[in-house]
Amino acid sequence: MICKALASTWDRLLEEEGGAPLCSQGWDLSMLLFFPNIYRVGMANMGFQTIYRLANSMEGVSCDRCFLPDPHLVPLIERGEELVSMEMKASPREFSVLAFSISFELDLLNVIRLLHWSRVEPLASLRKEGDPLVIMGGIVPSANPEPFAPLADVIVVGEGEEPLPTLLRVFKEEGTIRTPRLLSLLAQIPGVYVPSLYQPQYDHFGRFLHFAVQGDTPFPVKWGCWQGFSQKGNQSSLVTPHGAFPQTFLLEVSRGCPYMCKFCLSAHLYRPLRMVDRERLLDSLNVPFQKLGFVGTSLSHYPYMVEVVDKALSLGKEVTFSSLRLDAPLPLLKAVCSQSRRGTFGVEAAKEDLRRAIGKHLSQDLLMERLLFCVEQGAQTLKLYFMIGLPGEREEDVEALSVFPKVLLHQCKRRGIPLPKVHISLAPFVPKPHTPFQWSFMETKEVLRTKMRKVESALRRVKGVVVTGEGPKWSVLQGLISRGDRRVGEALVASLDMGGDWAKALRNCNISFHYHVHRTRDRDEPFPWEVVDTGWDREVLYSRAFLSKI
DSSP: OOOOOHHHHHHHHHTOOOOOOOOOOSEEEEEEEEEEEOOOHHHHHHHHHHHHHHHHSTTEEEEEEEEEEOGHHHHHHHTTOOOOOSSOOOOGGGSSEEEOOOOOOTTTHHHHHHHHTTTOOSSSSGGGGOOEEEEEEEEEHHOOOGGGTTTTTTTEEEEEETTHHHHHHHHHHOOOOHHHHHHHHTTTTEEEGGGGGEEEOOOOTEEEEEEEEEEEEOOSEEBBBOOOOOHHOOOOOBBBBSSSSSTTEEEEEESSSSSSTTTTHHHSSSSSSSOHHHHHHTTTTOSSEEEEEOHHHHHHHHTHHHHHHHHHHTTHHHOSOOOOOSOHHHHHHHHHHHHSSEEEEEEOOSSSSHHHHOOOOOOOHHHHHHHHHHHHOOEEEEEEEEEEOOOOHHHHHHHHHHHHHHHHHHHHHHHHHOOEEEEEEEEOOOOOOSGGGOHHHHOOOHHHHHHHHHHHHTTSTTTTEEEEOOOHHHHHHHHHHHHOHHHHHHHHGGGGGGOOOOOHHEEEEEEHHHHHHHSOOOOTOHHHHHHHHOOOHHHHHHHHOOTOOO
C-alpha cells in the first residue's frame, strides 16, 4: 500500500510550484529520479532539475521525481507503507529505471534507505531480472564512484547532459534487463561507468592494487564534459516557495573556477572553465519570476556579471547568488547585501599564510575591508565559513579563528557603523579525490572536536557572535565515503540489518578509518577513484599540494 500521507505531501508541494511539471503519462521508458535528501534541498539543485528536464524532453521517456520523505513520515515508511512518486503517484518498482542525483557524500546513507524503502535490493549483485535498473550520478559518485559501485548498475561520470541522451536511447532500444550485451553497450558510452565490469584487486593486507577490467571495456572512464554549456546555458525547470532559494528562478552562469583552491572538488572536476554567452544570459532575465538566483563556482570571475545584475535590477528583479568571493566586484557585494541584509562568504582560514597554502589567495586587509563594506551596504548578518584541520594548520591558526570576528567587530566600532551579527561556521577539512589534497590525512574526530570546542569556548561570551559546527563524527564518515573503496559501500548496506548503526557495521566489516581517512597516502599509491580520468596529471596535483604559491 502506498503511503497516502506522502502522496498528500507531494500534492501540496506540486500545487505551489511555478512552471508546469514535465512528467508525461505515456512512455516507452519510465524513469524515477531520486534526490536522496529532502525536497527543499533537491529543488535548489541545478543538476537534479537539469536531468529531470532533459529526460522528459526525450521522445518516449517519462521521468518522475521523488525525494527523501520528511522525518515525520519516515515511521510510516518503515512500518511498511510504500514510497510513492511525486507526479504519477506510482511505486518505485513500477519504473524501469531508478536514477539518483547525488551531491553529498553522506547521502549514500539515504540512497541505501530509499532503495530499501522502494523494495529494491540495495546491492546490485542481488537484484533479480525484473527489478528496476539503478543509475547514479552527480559530483560525488563522479569523483569517486567506488563506495556507490556495489549499489549501482550504472554510474554517470561527469556532467549528465553529455551522456544521458545516449544512455536513455540505448535503454529504449535494448530494454533495461541486465544482460551482458546491454552492460557492454553502456560501458562504451563516454562518461558511463558500469561497476560490474571492473573488479577491484587487493593484496593480502587488504590494500587496493588495481582493477581487473572485462574484455574491451574502456579504462579509465573519461569524465564527461558538456561542451554546449556556454551556448545553451542552464536554468530552473520549476520554482517553488519551499526550496532553499524560495520562489527563485535559478540561472547557471559558469562551470569551473580559475582560482583552483587546493581543497575544492568542483574547481578540479569542472574543466575547462565555461561561461554562459552574454546575450544568452541577458535574454534569460525576462522570465515571469521576481527573484533571480545566479549559480556557479566562479560568479565573481564572470566578466559581464555586473552588467547582468544591473539589467536585472532595472527590470525590477531581486537578485541572489549561490556564492561570492570577497574579492568580487563591489557592485555585486552591494547588490546582495543591500537586498538580503546578509552576506555569506567562505573565508576558509583566519590567517593569510594558511589561506595562501591552501590556494585561497586573499589578503587579510582585503578580507577585512570587504566585510566592512558589506556591513556599510546593509548586511546585518555575516555568515563566515571556516575549515578546521586543514593541511599545515598550526595551533596559532586555530587561535586565530576566535580572534578574527573580534577584530571585525572592533573595526566596525572604529568606523562607527552598526555592529553585525557574526555567524562563524566551522567545518572539518575533508580531503577530496582528484585534488592536490587527495594524499592528505584527515584529523580524527577527537582532535577535531577539541579544536572546535576551543574556538567555541573563546567566543562564547562575545556579544553578537554565534559559532556552529559540523559534527566531527559525520565529517569523518564523509571523509570515508569521499576516499573509500567498494568495501565501504558494502559495509554501509550491511547497516540495514543493524538498525542503521553504520558505525557498528563498519567495525563488523573491518573497515579501517586509519587506512581510508587518517593517514598520509604514499606518493605513488594507486587510488580506487582513478577508475575515473578527469584529465589531471598526478604529478601536477602532487606538486601543487606542497607548493604554497601555486
